[in-house]
Amino acid sequence: MPADEDVLRTPDLTTPVSTRRWRIVGPGLVVAATGIGAGDLVATLVAGSRFGYALAWTVVVGVVIKIALVEGAGRWSLATGRTIFEGWRSLGRWTSVYFGVYIVVWGFVYGAAAMSSSALPLQALFPGVDLKVFAIGAGVLGGVMVWFGKYSFFEKVIAFFVGVMFVTVVGSAIVTLPNLGELAAGLVPTIPENGLVVALSVTGGVGGTITLAAYGYWLREKGWHSPGWMKVMRLDNGVAYVVSGVFVFSMLVVGAELLYSGGIALADGEGGLVQLAAVLGERYGTFMTWFFLIGFFATSFSSILGVWNGVSLMFADFVGTLRGLDSDDPRRRIGGLYYRVFVVWLTVPPMAILFLDRPIGLIVLYGVLGALFMPFLAITLLWLLNSSRTPAEWRSRWLSNSLMTICAVLFVVLGVQQLLTEVGKLFA
Template identity: 70%
Template sequence: MDKSQTSADGPAPRWRLVGPGLVAAATGVGAGDLVAALVAGSRFGYALLWAAVVGCLLKIVLVEGAGRWTLATGQTLFQGWHGLGRWTSAYFAPYILIWGFVYGAAAMTSSGLPLAALFPAIGLKTWAIGNGLLGGLLVWFGRYALFEKVVAVLVGVMFVTVVGAAAVTLPNLGQIAAGLVPSVPREGGLFYALGLAGGVGGTITLAAYGYWIREKHWQGPAWIRVMRLDNTVAYLMTGLFVAAMLVVGAELLYSANIALAGGARGLVDLADVLGQRYGRLMAVVFLLGFWASSFSSLIGVWNGVSLMFADFAGRLRRLPDNHPDTRAGGRYYRGYILWLSFPPMSLLFLDRPFVLIIGYGVLGALFMPFLAITLLWLLNSKRIAAPWRNGLKGNLGMGVCALIFLVLCLDQVWKLLST
């Protein structure tokens, strides 16, 4: 650890320390979140802006809990789950394998779409496979510092393009302020609001935050203050991205009654609308931002969820803590990168690859109630020192998270079974 990052009372909360939270937020905000906000804006104007704000607050609560567990106990989140009983492994083993298979294809497809729109002579499948291979190569050696720098650059591109797209629409500040007052539009507004709140900023990637803290070499309760700053700054940035897309939907599509294609394809359609309204350069810039958003999610999962899988596999094999096989660059870490990269390529040759993104959303919804409920359990247990257990606010926040995610999970499962 760099001694300049610490003081007699522990690490100082300096802006340059912000990192793992930015990685978690950038990984979580992919094409699906941007499309959800865009659709909400195009259907309801600014009426659901408050839901995007609530969504960010929910993620701050959950990610703070995951980080606090890691720093206060010195254990990874999967170690915590393992201590709750074998049922957690029975759930997590098939989940991480199925989720990874579906997500791998969805992430590659989503990352390939904007590049295929910019360079149509090269097919979507080729761009998708190229993104998957490039992402795997970037994280293969497990060098966190390089990975974090790449994510920071991608977030910078996202900021310029996504927030810039909102700025050129000249949003109505009065309507934005009105949208921060909670209200639920008729005709499906409730589930749009819950979906927007629950979907802002990731699924399983939230649980990876503790692993990125470990890779950053933050250890012990003295780092909790820095972790909270890191987490809050990152998810405020996430909220800005989602709010910007809702503004674009409200200003550019709502008043003109323009409908977009479903899934990530809707962002390609949006680029066309921006190009018609503001010129070809604006369309190109937005497509680059779309790619930055999708590719940051891809490499975040290739790194963070692979770290989780390595820890999971090590627990199953009863390897000692910090065994090389359970860490970044180890064989289980690399094995999961290969699992994310190569088997899902077979799914890219389906006639309708955009369905994969929807399938990933359904599978991801199953994880969030599990995360919220188990964090509630762990952070109220005697396994964590009393000063760092949940207080009333923590329990209330996580309880609200668990309730919202349970409702969304049941709704998605019902829709899946009724189709």
């Protein structure tokens, strides 16, 4: 046997499975990279710019609870051999109604948001080109890459962008010379005055929303499809979210060292990241502006790729399950009919939003449905993993249930807050 291979013995297989070390971590990295979008960088940057290192502990808590949540999704998939939507379907028809409306509305609005997010750093690098040109180009490129590419190709592309993100985002933090003493002090849980909402946002926003539920689909595409892969899945998930925590910590450091200490305020939203690139350039040279903007693009475009692939797989499974298709039916897999239908839905119709004023009613509906999804995911996983639907050996124990309950409570609080914000827009 080659020296660069490990032998992984799994309890349900009669022969050892040889796998290269670098292939152990895969789907977890995909779900973490997809979940860390520009919005997460903004939220953490805001926390650092307003409160310095005081909320560093929220990043750690966020990583731990997301590990628990994604582990639950992966455990369901491996222990039962069923997709997360098949699990939801077993809880009642109401889940299909909610998820069907949610995924269609979410896909339409998110498609435009993701394309715009990827276009912002490109326009900052090449200001002579219209934002819409870059946005449409990013959407089409992402669509083409996931339309033809198999999972193995997709995973390698995501790994490349994660490498770019690591070098640029973490490199930007290193350049600012973080104060390690203050950073260590920030790991002690405290909530500064007026910091509760920001603390909750950072804790709940470390890496992903609907793409967390896509983890089981990526496990299946990877070929991890039985309880024998449980230890590998947990290693994969843990390593990936530790990496995501490093990204988020890096933005906290940049916010604390560059903005908080200098009393610099940035614009709201993702435009603040473009402004941050300019601040880095003024402080450390023009190279740093380009350096950070490349990382900003890698962060946003990796989310396009992950959503275009993972959520399209979820849509294909949704339609296939409702139609009673066999689980191995090609229409429910990457490259299948229903998968490609949703890739088109994410790419083409949202382009209309780029040319129109913000459709406030649709945006509000998107926000309301989005506020409900994370509580829906956490609560239904608690339900599924503590019921007879899951084999007794793989049901949740006290630690998993405790962390999942914290997830559910946190996301209910954040969901109510977001609901109030979205409803407030109707009367603004």
